[in-house]
Amino acid sequence: GMDWQGQKRAEMLMQVLLVAAAVAAFLVGYLRGDFQLMLLVYAGGVVLTALVTVPNWPFFNRNPLKWLDADEAERHPRPQVSAAGAAAGGKKKSGKNK
Amino acid sequence: MHSFGHRANAVATFAVTILAAMCFAASFSDNFNTPTPTASVKILNINWFQKEANGNDEVSMTLNISADLSSLFTWNTKQVFVFVAAEYETSQNALNQVSLWDGIIPAKEHAKFLIHTTNKYRFIDQGSNLKGKEFNLTMHWHIMPKTGKMFADKIVMTGYRLPEQYR
DSSP states (O other): OHHHHHHHHHHHHHHHHHHHHHHHHHHHHHHHHHHHHHOOOOOOOOHHHHHSSSSGGGGSSSEEEEEEEEHHHHHOOOOOHHHHHHHHHHHHHHHHHH | SSHHHHHHHHHHHHHHHHHHHHHHHHHHHHOOOOOOOOOEEEEEEEEEEEEETTSSSEEEEEEEEEOOGGOOOOOEEEOOOHHHHHHHHOOOOOOOOEEEEEEEEEEESSSSSEEEOOSSOOOEEEEEEEEEEEEEEEEEEEEEEEESSEEEEEEEEEEEESSOOOO
């Protein structure tokens, strides 16, 4: 899948491109007095946006996650859950069950 | 946004949401249009005027209907429905409306017209009130938009009078 930064960028890009396409389409349609032209320009913008932001392009994967190797992780055992953390966790659970 | 399907869904839903906003804006832009329609109707002839067997008055007339409704059309207009009604007052009803003619204007190029016609729909009173009756001919129209709210308006033309005698 796409990396975290890439997902954020893809969503931003999608929203910016669609809003820009809508503004451009509305202005062209209104100024030319042609409703159908507005729809065509916007449809073009939607297709372009989909092509840019839907596939998992390489430029959405420039910040790959660096996972620890399994044997490296085993050499550093999980820290013990503290008493305070356990209490907070318990509270959360009882709250959810209400 | 982690998968192809999730991103495709996000694009589709946001695109349709914005499309709704664009339609709203297009409908709103109709408010900036200040139309200046004109209309005139001439009664060229009263062809006949009689009382039917059931007691209702009926009149047949030849009309000259001319109008320029092109200023009603905006980029968001699909078509305009127009009709001419005879409107008059009787002791029973404050407003009687009888549609005499109607038409659908599919485009701005057809919005300026002159029509010579007998009344397309029968002009029948619900009773015997038409002798010497003063009435209005009103051109009503409904602007049907591509998106959004429908607008209706009219031009009232006064000073018409039916004959005092059947003929």
